[in-house]
Amino acid sequence: METNMRGVDEPDRRGRTGLDRVGRDLTGNPSVRVVDVEVLSSDWHVTRATTLEVRNDDGTWSTQRRETYDRGNxxxxxxxxxxxxxxxxxxxxxxxxxxxxxxxxxxxxxxxxxxxxxxxxxxxxxxxxxxxxxxxxxxxxxxxxxxxxxxxxxxxxxxxxxxxxxxxxxxxxxxxxxxxxxxxxxxxxxxxxxxxxxxxxxxxxxxxxxxxxxxxxxxx
Incomplete structure (x- = not known):
């Protein structure tokens, strides 16, 4: 998804870029596939909307959208x-x-x-x-x-x-x-x-x- 949100292509106030790539490389759960990551806000902390494909118990796949707030650990x-x-x-x-x-x-x-x-x-x-x-x-x-x-x-x-x-x-x-x-x-x-x-x-x-x-x- 194309966006000019700070923290994606241009640095945010903490100098970070590439915040839309977080989660795309996850492989620990074969029943979950990350399709897209959108940065909704990036001030001091980061809010993302991630689109997932999740395999259900019956083998079918469903698409979900989850917002996460990342303030660090x-x-x-x-x-x-x-x-x-x-x-x-x-x-x-x-x-x-x-x-x-x-x-x-x-x-x-x-x-x-x-x-x-x-x-x-x-x-x-x-x-x-x-x-x-x-x-x-x-x-x-x-x-x-x-x-x-x-x-x-x-x-x-x-x-x-x-x-x-x-x-x-x-x-x-x-x-x-x-x-x-x-x-x-x-x-x-x-x-x-x-x-x-x-x-x-x-x-x-x-x-x-x-x-x-x-x-x-x-x-x-």
Whole structure:
């Protein structure tokens, strides 16, 4: 499909071209053939419409069109103090939540961010320092997960790491240049778990807290 969309033949604002070729060479599933890829938007992230041919159970083929939002992959980390039974989280404004019925858009979350071409562990160390001021020591990879696989391509790498700074809660951090104003908040682990579904409604944070009490540092 001919188009003059930035990111196809001419560079987008991140200097990328050829964004319409992503997915065309996939061969892992013989029942799926990529027919066409159209770049719908390319600002900082990329939205594509991909036309697929999919083989059904009866052997017939159907044509489908799927939109995907590609923001890159990310990483998140649960900071914990096993001895004090605490976790260190953040509170910050999230406009997508605010515009979709959250009362004030202020979400309590585990530290997280996009990889931005870094390896996952490198990225999460960077994000932890930016969002909490902590320099991490030992970091444990917990699992990976696709957070919204119906439309978002992002794969999130989950980590956990100990911290030993009881005075960090109540401080503020974040990159001013990126508009970040982040409050660092410390929770007792039992309190944090009890707040799931109430003040803690962020999916990655819920997953890490549940891991922490089931098989992680606070497991029985």
């Amino acid at each position: 990310g990483a998140t980390v649960l900071l914990y103090d096993r001895e004090r039974r605490t976790v260190l989280l953040t509170r910050q404004f999230r406009f997508p939540a605010y515009v979709n019925a959250h009362p004030d858009g202020m979400l309590v979350e585990a530290v997280a961010g996009l990889l931005d071409e870094d390896a996952p562990e490198v990225a999460i160390r960077r994000e932890a320092e930016e969002e909490t001021g902590l320099v991490l020591g030992e970091v444990e990879h917990v699992f990976d997960a696709y957070m919204s696989p119906g439309s978002v391509t992002e794969r999130l790498h989950f980590y956990a790491a100990p911290y030993t700074d009881p005075g960090r809660g109540g401080t503020r951090a974040g990159l001013v240049a990126e508009g970040e104003d982040i409050e660092v908040v410390e929770f007792d682990i039992d309190e944090a778990v009890s707040e799931i579904g109430r003040t803690i409604i962020d999916a990655k944070t819920i997953m890490l807290l549940q891991w922490a009490v089931l098989t992680g540092p606070f497991a029985p």
